[in-house]
């Protein structure tokens with residue numbers, strides 16, 4: 001979501017005549033877009049801010065802005081801690097910076113800035129379709145920082161995707177904190193499935209992805225649309241967070257372990273070759289060894305394609321921070337995280353090994369260390385070597401080798417040349 005916000009702010013600044021530069025030290029305007037979903041992310045923001053102080057001192061007319069989830073409704077405390085920051089902006093709150101840049105340039109920013117569609121997008125592009133979240137998971141700071149759920153109308157999203165297609169984008173990833181709740185707040189009450197149908201018609205777009213789903217909102221209508229619409233990829237990120245009912249209840253996740261298992265089973269029955277990823281938090285306040293074992297067992301039984309595992313850290317301002325005791329030691333949290341990762345590595349090794357010898361459709365996204373790289377429809381990273389230019393093409397790759405994290409293959413067929421407009425070489 002932050003990447004998408006940054007792209008949009010970048011588009012606005014470019015419309016005002018600014019250009020991106022390679023190094024922050026060379027920039028007249030530096031924007032740090034912050035994530036504070038975990039303590040580690042917040043620490044990184046603070047250290048980056050410290051690094052900017054001398055840059056500002058050296059060139060006082062330089063504008064330094066802090067955007068994103070670190071900025072709450074009141075920024076007094078931040079202004080005290082970081083006096084060299086000129087502007088504080090909440091997520092998607094671009095105006096204060098645009099106003100300041102407009103003042104410096106002597107232009108009216110509202111007259112310059114049109115739709116905030118990325119100007120030079122990559123082959124794949126993020127498209128936010130919902131801002132905010134209406135749920136109140138006890139560990140999560142996002143609803144406090146990004147506000148209530150607001151869905152963008154279907155036609156507004158469709159127009160943006162059409163523009164992106166005209167700029168060479170082949171794959172869009174629709175973003176929302178609870179992306180499958182799309183439309184619940186709109187008057188016409190469209191669903192994510194309705195949006196999929198509209199976007200599936202857009203010429204030039206080859207693939208549609210979506211992040212992140214909440215198990216409570218994943219309806220059969222959406223699952224059916226994933227199965228039936230050719231451009232919608234068979235990949236679902238469906239965070240379960242824990243495999244124990246008491247912990248799920250403490251987290252206020254609003255589903256049970258059995259309901260999650262049932263949902264995964266329905267998805268697998270309806271969508272052939274679907275890949276399902278999940279998020280896990282270990283060391284939630286009060287999580288016992290037995291409760292943690294329930295999470296390990298769930299992951300072992302479901303054999304999901306990917307698990308993003310994080311150790312719990314208290315986020316000030318959340319319900320958990322006010323009402324629960326974060327008493328599990330860091331050592332224990334790390335050990336639980338490593339046990340999840342170790343088990344999952346074995347599962348992914350086996351799942352990916354089954355793909356060796358198969359032919360996979362890959363959208364080529366770029367080059368790394370002399371190899372082309374792209375993803376399967378199920379979001380698995382694939383590398384292959386070839387001298388020809390393939391960026392933005394859909395190709396078929398025969399998978400030769402696998403690891404838990406990626407696949408290596410050889411070009412089988414140039415499946416379809418999808419008229420790449422990009423001219424980037426190696427990156």
Ligand code: SF4
Nearest residue numbers: 133135137140142177
């Ligand atoms: S669904 Fe829960 S975890 Fe996700 S953004 Fe909303 S409150 Fe946070």
